[in-house]
Amino acid sequence: MEAPNSRSQRPPGHESSPGSGCGGYTRRFTLGGALVIGSAAANRIRIREWIVENFKSIEHASTRLPPLSLLAGANSAGKSSLLQSLLLVAQSDNDSIVLNGPLVRLGLAGDVIRAGTDHCAVGAVVRARLGESQKQLSDVAFRIELKNADGELVVHALAIYVDDEPVIEATSRGVTTSRLEELNLGRAGGQTILRIREIDGRRAPSRSYVGFGGLGPEAFIYRVQTEDRVKDLRRALRSPDRYIRMQTAIELERQIESEEWDLPEGSPLQNASATTIAAWTPEEIDAAIQEIQSFIPEVESVAVQVARTSYAIASSRRSLGYQASSPGIAKFVRALRALGIVNDTLRTIRTSARYLGPLRSEPQVVSRNVGSTRNLPVGARGEATADHLVVQSRRTVRYADWTGAIHADPLEIAVSKWVHYLGIGDSVTVLDQGKLGRGLRVLVDGNERDLTTIGVGASQVLPVVALVLGASRGDLIMIEQPELHLHPAVQSRLADFFMLARADVHLLIETHSEYLLTRLRLRIAQGRFRSRDADVLYAQQVAGVTSIDPLSISELGDLSHWPTGFFDTQDIDGRDLVVAVRAKLDAADNAPSD
Template structure:
């Protein structure tokens, strides 16, 4: 689970401060304020840590098949008018046995490629192992509290943005294994990140399935139906109950009564949506069903204790269905240990989270709420603290509109018009 991230000079973030994550974290804000950049920083580190190129320092993306984000060049990554041409990313993760801490600073080399200037790793956030860039591409390795070292070599160049090199670890002696464990813990958490973007794939009338289970759902949710097909093909105790779980939430959201996987021969399948006694093909029902389907599938398809990053899970959903996403996230988080980091514009989702706390169905610490806004060209993070009654201490001004003001204005205009109409009669 991710516990914290901090960004400096990263796109819109001159200094994000500590962004502390909970089992469910909601990011709100107007368009183009910097919400997506926070999510991109995690995806950037994921695609770097999982890169097939061990020697890479930062994978800015560009591979449409394997990468999650395309950050362009190092200059595209930098905030506007930076005081220092250094991008800094910090993160803390909680693994199975311990908490691990990472701090990494990036600069450009002579070829304008992003390279690590300083990589720091710790298992307590106080004592840091450091790989410091020196001259001619060499790196110095420092143990906690050291200011001098004899460990210097070009072979000590860090790997995949989060790890000391094998040569550096070997040269550190007995402490090398501890440093390696810290990196492995961070890599495992990054590997376990699943991402679903705001642009989902269109449904098909017929699906041709090769009888294999997909490894991922895909950033557009294009593999969600194949996950359902694979689940439906397994019966008895081995079944993961994916179709049943998705059907349950579709019914709660009043979108459908259930989902059915129907074989039509020769490896072809239809996805049928049942509602009010009528079964219709997925492509023939409202857009909301096909757009929320990957969200529901991913919630149960992602491995237990992994992290799911979602952008606008509420698209094309009616207000009740949007609000029930809050219940989905909390229930799956509690039952499966899955962490949700969600960028949303949905007032209904946000309000339901408050209601769940107010009715004692959730605790305030289960959900972190943030509002992102702009001060000039810089993104600024505002923590929305929720008390045990679900109340927010400082509500974002006019972000969800002024419902009370609209009702007041409507009533006033109605009274004036009715008065004028009576006077003219």
């Protein structure tokens, strides 16, 4: 079996020098194992490390997201909590932090925060382009702290570092209810407001805030003086960019109409439309601004909507031409871009996460047309596998087979080829029975059979194969216990599938299968899979506290270390078997003869 071409074509890994991360975390990662998100090269973000703190039983965990991660550990050791931290992000939206949703049900906030602590936190270290030129890559580390508020999780603090230097530190301390109402700005400020304590390592200007919608930063809020406001308006109206002039003119027209300004006779603002405003001469702009100054408050709070490349502006009155390049905003551009990267990272986890739970549906002749969702393409239990294959039937997927050869086939054919290699059938088809539902059929020894006649294993592994092969480039696929009901030989071949089929996705596999690990080690030792493209994460719990230990695999297939209790049952039983046999033989030798 040859390694697939797509593996050898991956960019070489770049070892990062150790450094302090967000909140003092130590970073250990390689660029080759980063999760790349975003389509345009200039806007790509690489998630180099995912960070969890005080989440359920996990005290602290940090892991990179290479093409393949195996998450192992004893039952109830807390290993699934790492997946659940990502699923929490994936099912939350711009409006709320969703504790109980379609991907995971976590109960109340008190059930999520580790016992004995008053907060939990999620964060990441990402590689992104932050500068004006969009050429220089920076490490952006962030940590979002969450607290319990009447059974719900709310954002309590935020810290962002760029190349180990602090950019933003904010907290909810000192933010009163009246201040929240004042800063809401027609919801432009978000649902949760944090007061910014530091910007770029210096004390932040008075009354600077960051607003959150759900888990993500939504707006940067600061105070602006009339003088700065007027400068920005004049600059926008005189801009050589027609789009900037027109957008400013539209906002100005709306404000004149909504606030019913008391304008003097002959004012250039009377009956002014966006079109006429955008065409004003410099003299007309100066005359209009003289009048507008009297309607602008002396001090005003402005909310800059967070985005990576542009900034939409809202204020306690209305926007009058604020742009990302305006003098009042320019000094905060680095902080704004960092906030945008945080928001993009969380949003992309939401859009790229794909999940399959540990309990698959029982085999059925025909399954109901349940449909699928973005994060659950085959359903949480695999119940939408047939629907997924039908919906994606016209889609061509690019994948590698077990020899490393690259193919581009319809999804159903790709699934059939790998099902044949796994040894559970020759091909797979879907029988559509209209409103009754759809049924999966597997060709076995020349006979087409439904899932109820070929054993449970096929119904358990088909959703796994369909989910991975049907994923989009860059997806983060989380699967729990894919080895259920599978023969050891099939489990080993399933490891080949995870290693080879899709080089362009990221797999986080929670498993109890020693066969998966052994096959992974073998392929690395054979030189057929790169050691840096895989991690083994071992979860163990002591006194109710879970630690997740990253184990690297050498080029010889050996683990960096073997924690106590890590897949050692066979060794222990084998040793005990030898001792037991030796004891019986000794007893027989020492038995008195008749």
